[in-house]
Amino acid sequence: MTRNPSRGQGPVAGSSPAADRPDTAVPRAGHDGTSGLDPFFTFDYRPLEAVESPVDGRRQTTYWSVERGCRGPEPLPEWVVLDAGAVDTELGVLKTGKEADVFLLERAATDGSGEATLMAAKRYRDADHRSFHRSTVYVEGRGVRKSRDQRALARKSAYGRAVASGRWAFAEWEALCATWEAGLPVPYPVSIQDTELLMEFIGTSDGVAAPRLAQSRPGRGLLEHCWEQVCGIVLDLAELGWAHGDLSPYNLLLHGEVVVVIDLPQVVDVVANPQGPELLNRDCLNVARWFTSRGLEVDAEELFGRAVAVAL
Numbered sequence: 001m002t003r004n005p006s007r008g009q010g011p012v013a014g015s016s017p018a019a020d021r022p023d024t025a026v027p028r029a030g031h032d033g034t035s036g037l038d039p040f041f042t043f044d045y046r047p048l049e050a051v052e053s054p055v056d057g058r059r060q061t062t063y064w065s066v067e068r069g070c071r072g073p074e075p076l077p078e079w080v081v082l083d084a085g086a087v088d089t090e091l092g093v094l095k096t097g098k099e100a101d102v103f104l105l106e107r108a109a110t111d112g113s114g115e116a117t118l119m120a121a122k123r124y125r126d127a128d129h130r131s132f133h134r135s136t137v138y139v140e141g142r143g144v145r146k147s148r149d150q151r152a153l154a155r156k157s158a159y160g161r162a163v164a165s166g167r168w169a170f171a172e173w174e175a176l177c178a179t180w181e182a183g184l185p186v187p188y189p190v191s192i193q194d195t196e197l198l199m200e201f202i203g204t205s206d207g208v209a210a211p212r213l214a215q216s217r218p219g220r221g222l223l224e225h226c227w228e229q230v231c232g233i234v235l236d237l238a239e240l241g242w243a244h245g246d247l248s249p250y251n252l253l254l255h256g257e258v259v260v261v262i263d264l265p266q267v268v269d270v271v272a273n274p275q276g277p278e279l280l281n282r283d284c285l286n287v288a289r290w291f292t293s294r295g296l297e298v299d300a301e302e303l304f305g306r307a308v309a310v311a312l
């Protein structure tokens with residue numbers, strides 16, 4: 001099976017692009033009592049409620065109940081189900097973790113089109129039900145040095161505010177949108193609602209998730225190909241001025257022969273964050289160690305040097 005085609009796809013034929021759809025959400029008041037409208041991006045300061053599984057495993061699609069900025073970037077991949085009457089069915093748990101649980105969700109249209117798609121729903125725990133290891137080290141000195149335009153600048157500030165207030169789901173959302181738009185192999189971010197992030201399911205159409213790189217046993221040729229892809233991911237992140245911050249063979253999925261990077265809430269600014277280079281170096285060492293353990297001689301320091309040169 002092939003991965004959901006994410007890039008280079010226009011909106012679904014015969015359906016309106018997201019921008020034309022009615023946006024029912026009303027901008028909320030900001031923390032300072034102003035209108036709450038960010039010039040570029042609305043950041044929602046409501047207290048967060050942890051999103052729970054639907055009681056009977058089914059719910060209405062959440063796609064149109066969130067604000068426009070909380071829906072994924074365009075062009076939308078053709079597999080995104082836009083039917084306002086679509087029903088989400090929870091099919092099971094993909095992984096429970098310390099900070100978040102990931103569920104398999106099917107979204108099926110009820111408009112007779114027969115459209116249906118699988119998605120991964122990552123639900124962060126609320127503050128009382130998690131043991132969060134991500135620390136403020138990731139927030140330090142988050143800068144705007146590499147911003148290419150005001151939108152990117154707004155993104156970064158929204159990211160900073162999300163991280164500072166512990167809204168890791170939103171931080172991951174921001175990082176996924178930016179990296180997807182930059183062409184990195186990440187799951188397409190479909191939408192964000194409170195603590196729930198909906199994204200492309202990386203796996204087969206019958207619901208088998210792609211293995212993490214750590215669980216895979218690629219032969220020599222594929223191993224080399226994987227290393228090239230991992231180097232590309234590190235360098236493309238560096239191009240954005242970022243390091244993943246928790247890169248390891250557990251946060252890389254092997255989908256067929258394609259390496260997909262996940263779990264991005266803690267991306268760090270390599271230059272503005274005083275610990276950025278150290279975290280980038282750790283990322284390089286973590287992945288290189290795994291490849292070395294599989295018998296491929298790779299050079300973490302060389303990758304680190306190239307990434308630093310790109311980020312500067």
Ligand SMILES: Nc1ncnc2c1ncn2[C@@H]1O[C@H](COP(=O)(O)OP(=O)(O)OP(=O)(O)O)[C@@H](O)[C@H]1O
Binds near residue numbers: 250
């Ligand atoms: N988009 C996806 N498609 C398929 N599987 C996914 C997807 N996102 C996450 N998973 C599965 O869920 C696991 C946990 O996801 P993720 O690493 O984002 O969360 P986490 O809370 O950091 O978990 P952990 O603490 O185990 O790293 C992944 O290792 C992967 O197996």
Ligand SMILES: [Mg+2]
Binds near residue numbers: 250251263
């Ligand atoms: Mg993870």
